[in-house]
Amino acid sequence: MNYDRILIRYGEISTKGKNRNRFINQLKMNIKESLTGLSAVKIEAGRDRMHIYLQNPNEVDHIISRLKPIFGIQSFSPVVKTAANLTEMKEQAVKLVESLAHEQATFKVSARRADKSFPLDTNELNREISSYVLNNVNGLIVEMKNPEIELVTEVREEGVYLSAQKIPGAGGMPIGASNKASLMLSGGLDSPVAGFHMMKRGVEVEAIHFHSPPFTSEQSKQKVRKLAAQLAGYSGRVKLHIVPFTAIQQAIQKQVPENYTMTSTRRMMLKIADVIRENTGSKALVTGESLGQVASQTLESMQAINAVTATPVLRPLITMDKTEIIEVAKEIGTYDLSILPYEDCCTIFTPASPKTKPKLDKVVFYESFIDFELLIQEAVNGTKAEIITPNTLFAESSEAFSDLF
Amino acid sequence: MIYLDNSATTKPSKEVLASFMTVTEDYYGNPSSLHGFGSTAAILLDKARAQAAAIIGAKKDEIIFTSGGTEANNLAIKGITESLKHKGNHIITTQIEHPSVWNVYKELEQKGFKLSILQVGKDGRISLNQLKQLLSKETILVSIMHVNNETGTIQPIEEAGELIKTFSSAYFHVDAVQSFGKIPVNVNQSTVDLLSISAHKFHGMKGTGLLYKSMKAPLLAQVAGGNQENGLRSGTQNVAGAVAMAKAMREGTEQSNSRHIEGLKKQLIQFFSNSPFTSMVTPEEFSAPHIINVSVPGLKGEVIVNALEKEGIIVSTTSACSSKNAEVSRTIQAMGYSHKIAKGSVRISMAHTTTQLEIEQLQKAWSSEIPSLLKGINY
Numbered sequence: 001m002n003y004d005r006i007l008i009r010y011g012e013i014s015t016k017g018k019n020r021n022r023f024i025n026q027l028k029m030n031i032k033e034s035l036t037g038l039s040a041v042k043i044e045a046g047r048d049r050m051h052i053y054l055q056n057p058n059e060v061d062h063i064i065s066r067l068k069p070i071f072g073i074q075s076f077s078p079v080v081k082t083a084a085n086l087t088e089m090k091e092q093a094v095k096l097v098e099s100l101a102h103e104q105a106t107f108k109v110s111a112r113r114a115d116k117s118f119p120l121d122t123n124e125l126n127r128e129i130s131s132y133v134l135n136n137v138n139g140l141i142v143e144m145k146n147p148e149i150e151l152v153t154e155v156r157e158e159g160v161y162l163s164a165q166k167i168p169g170a171g172g173m174p175i176g177a178s179n180k181a182s183l184m185l186s187g188g189l190d191s192p193v194a195g196f197h198m199m200k201r202g203v204e205v206e207a208i209h210f211h212s213p214p215f216t217s218e219q220s221k222q223k224v225r226k227l228a229a230q231l232a233g234y235s236g237r238v239k240l241h242i243v244p245f246t247a248i249q250q251a252i253q254k255q256v257p258e259n260y261t262m263t264s265t266r267r268m269m270l271k272i273a274d275v276i277r278e279n280t281g282s283k284a285l286v287t288g289e290s291l292g293q294v295a296s297q298t299l300e301s302m303q304a305i306n307a308v309t310a311t312p313v314l315r316p317l318i319t320m321d322k323t324e325i326i327e328v329a330k331e332i333g334t335y336d337l338s339i340l341p342y343e344d345c346c347t348i349f350t351p352a353s354p355k356t357k358p359k360l361d362k363v364v365f366y367e368s369f370i371d372f373e374l375l376i377q378e379a380v381n382g383t384k385a386e387i388i389t390p391n392t393l394f395a396e397s398s399e400a401f402s403d404l405f
Numbered sequence: 406m407i408y409l410d411n412s413a414t415t416k417p418s419k420e421v422l423a424s425f426m427t428v429t430e431d432y433y434g435n436p437s438s439l440h441g442f443g444s445t446a447a448i449l450l451d452k453a454r455a456q457a458a459a460i461i462g463a464k465k466d467e468i469i470f471t472s473g474g475t476e477a478n479n480l481a482i483k484g485i486t487e488s489l490k491h492k493g494n495h496i497i498t499t500q501i502e503h504p505s506v507w508n509v510y511k512e513l514e515q516k517g518f519k520l521s522i523l524q525v526g527k528d529g530r531i532s533l534n535q536l537k538q539l540l541s542k543e544t545i546l547v548s549i550m551h552v553n554n555e556t557g558t559i560q561p562i563e564e565a566g567e568l569i570k571t572f573s574s575a576y577f578h579v580d581a582v583q584s585f586g587k588i589p590v591n592v593n594q595s596t597v598d599l600l601s602i603s604a605h606k607f608h609g610m611k612g613t614g615l616l617y618k619s620m621k622a623p624l625l626a627q628v629a630g631g632n633q634e635n636g637l638r639s640g641t642q643n644v645a646g647a648v649a650m651a652k653a654m655r656e657g658t659e660q661s662n663s664r665h666i667e668g669l670k671k672q673l674i675q676f677f678s679n680s681p682f683t684s685m686v687t688p689e690e691f692s693a694p695h696i697i698n699v700s701v702p703g704l705k706g707e708v709i710v711n712a713l714e715k716e717g718i719i720v721s722t723t724s725a726c727s728s729k730n731a732e733v734s735r736t737i738q739a740m741g742y743s744h745k746i747a748k749g750s751v752r753i754s755m756a757h758t759t760t761q762l763e764i765e766q767l768q769k770a771w772s773s774e775i776p777s778l779l780k781g782i783n784y
């Protein structure tokens with residue numbers, strides 16, 4: 001098909017009153033960034049719609065696959081342009097519908113005439129085109145309400161625009177750089193899903209991971225990088241901070257009674273994450289906790305852990321069931337990665353019977369015997385940051401660049 | 406042109422050059438940059454490091470990219486002696502090292518280190534006995550080159566390493582610049598702690614090399630700056646050069662067609678042994694397949710080089726670095742040859758691309774050009 005442009009319809013942006021322009025510009029930037037590597041295109045953003053003018057019609061499939069995960073798009077449609085000439089319009093209409101039709105597909109034509117000098121009016125256009133298409137494409141059934149294929153035909157002075165496909169977008173709001181939160185990314189099922197939900201609300205996510213070599217392996221770190229790359233599929237990139245956590249975990253094991261080690265570990269993680277959050281200018285912490293699943297996720301436990309900071313700790317999964325979380329994880333492609341059986345620093349030191357109702361004053365007392373501030377500073381100083389893009393891991397794979405070596 | 410000076414430098418292979426160009430044009434980012442473009446360069450550098458490490462049997466973290474053999478040698482010797490000077494004051498090397506080792510040891514001697522020098526025999530090899538005698542508690546570093554750049558002599562690295570580890574706690578540095586790609590070089594389970602390699606000697610690009618440094622060797626950086634290369638060699642890395650070197654290392658070991666040049670070398674030895682006015686310097690046993698050093702006593706090496714170049718054949722006198730100096734070869738004199746032989750020596754060094762035909766043309770030119778130069782000279 002000789003596609004000329006892609007029409008993009010906004011999601012929630014349309015309802016966002018005075019912030020609308022900012023959102024639209026952000027979406028435009030995100031779309032532009034997602035198209036890097038393809039031929040340069042012009043993007044025109046209007047109040048209700050955006051148009052991507054294609055330079056190379058052959059790239060339309062690539063562009064479609066890149067647009068699908070971008071938040072802030074409700075739906076989009078590839079558009080064909082023809083001359084304002086009824087014969088040519090009919091030809092193109094048949095080609096377009098044919099490429100999408102299947103047996104018993106429901107169909108209608110919706111014509112609009114902006115160019116009043118065009119000899120046929122809207123009704124005549126609808127009739128002419130739909131009868132021609134019905135005669136030339138097999139198996140179509142006319143249906144006026146919610147047809148599967150709605151051939152939108154817009155007659156304008158500069159030409160005629162045809163589109164028949166409405167591809168659903170990812171919804172949500174465009175991810176904005178000025179709107180950043182720090183996600184504690186463990187390697188388990190929950191935290192990537194929490195990150196996804198934040199992104200969908202337009203929040204840029206930086207990830208923080210705690211690594212405890214030699215107790216946690218290189219593979220477990222690699223797994224987290226893969227998870228970050230998967231999330232980067234939605235935002236273009238994820239900055240991943242890897243925190244060396246061994247010394248703190250050993251100090252906790254040595255000093256804190258066993259049934260309190262988990263609470264203490266979580267507290268230290270939150271403290272470190274909060275320092276990194278502050279250093280990177282993000283505004284909130286995000287965890288994958290949901291209520292009542294494991295010991296750390298009782299309300300008492302959250303209270304004892306959360307006491308280390310006044311920064312908002314957002315828990316997008318708080319009311320979700322495990323099955324719901326798994327469903328989203330499968331949808332966003334993190335499930336298969338998350339279930340790989342590598343130890344992470346939360347599982348390896350988990351005590352046999354952690355306190356389900358830890359007391360804040362007790363844990364504070366136990367921790368008072370160690371100079372955690374110093375250890376935390378060291379962990380923060382030793383943290384390594386890396387930008388992960390969807391392409392990062394492929395680039396590291398043995399196939400990538402193999403011709404250079 | 407028939408190029409037979411491959412010990413001075415080699416022609417980059419087409420594939421190596423293609424990699425170098427691609428990386429230079431498409432992935433020129435700084436590997437230390439945080440952005441994705443820089444990360445791609447970092448990934449390429451990492452892959453180059455992994456491949457180089459695998460080929461010599463090392464771990465990735467044991468590879469330090471440098472600007473070549475000279476820098477690798479300097480870093481190894483200065484880096485170890487500086488970090489261990491409180492432990493001991495004694496260092497050992499051989500009489501026949503390349504200037505990038507020899508001059509560093511001389512400099513250290515000036516600075517107060519006690520320097521012992523291993524003599525070599527007529528075959529250019531060190532005496533293991535002498536090494537054993539010299540080793541002591543005070544010894545902190547021993548450097549012995551793998552293949553000599555002027556004569557091709559191979560040193561008994563394994564045996565020397567055993568002695569060093571048995572009779573001292575010294576670290577062992579090997580200059581493998583001439584051996585890599587010609588004879589097996591592998592540090593896995595070896596006694597070698599530090600090993601230098603230079604890419605332009607095996608069809609890589611000039612200005613790239615590496616130092617292998619075993620995990621336990623305590624090296625101090627000699628260049629301060631942005632702490633690249635694990636803090637041991639500051640300076641923005643030459644990613645294109647490193648990738649090209651990794652490729653050249655792979656090609657060099659895969660196609661190391663040493664059988665083929667071994668055959669050509671045999672043929673030349675035969676030829677020179679039958680030539681009445683020529684003396685062989687390269688020993689027949691324990692020498693690398695690509696280097697042959699011969700002498701025409703009574704002539705100056707330089708004259709032979711000029712005469713052959715007129716016939717389109719490129720050879721050299723001793724090593725490229727010292728060949729512009731008037732002095733005669735330290736190495737050949739150390740082997741006990743006369744001043745006259747040392748003065749008249751030339752080095753023929755082959756590559757896997759050298760052909761039978763080229764060697765025959767060298768023989769023809771040798772037979773037709775050299776005798777006339779000797780007219781009236783008593784040899």
Ligand SMILES: Cc1ncc(COP(=O)(O)O)c(C=O)c1O
Binds near residue numbers: 550
């Ligand atoms: C044995 C030996 N070591 C070191 C070097 C120096 O290497 P580079 O030219 O890469 O500095 C050379 C060659 O010049 C050499 O032959």
